Amino acid sequence: MFVHELSHAVTARVFGLPVRSVTLHILGGETSIEREAPTPGREFLIAFAGPLVNLVLAGIGLFVHAFLPCRTSRCCSSRP
Helix, strand or coil: CHHHHHHHHHHHHHCCCCEEEEEEECCEEEEEECCCCCCHHHHHHHHHHHHHHHHHHHHHHHHHHHHCCCCCCCCCCCCC
């Protein structure tokens, strides 16, 4: 969750927007940006950065699960 919120903050900073804070809660988080993005396109990119990072992390996890060998019998129970 922290990486998700951090990606919003980093993207906003890349576009020159000041980030006030990143707050994490039990069920989510929020990135407080001091002013709105100057264009709808940049606003979209800031909003999309978090879900994009989630997809990348999920892809890495799937790759690791699919291609790295298991070292314990517990994780290999579903593999041939």
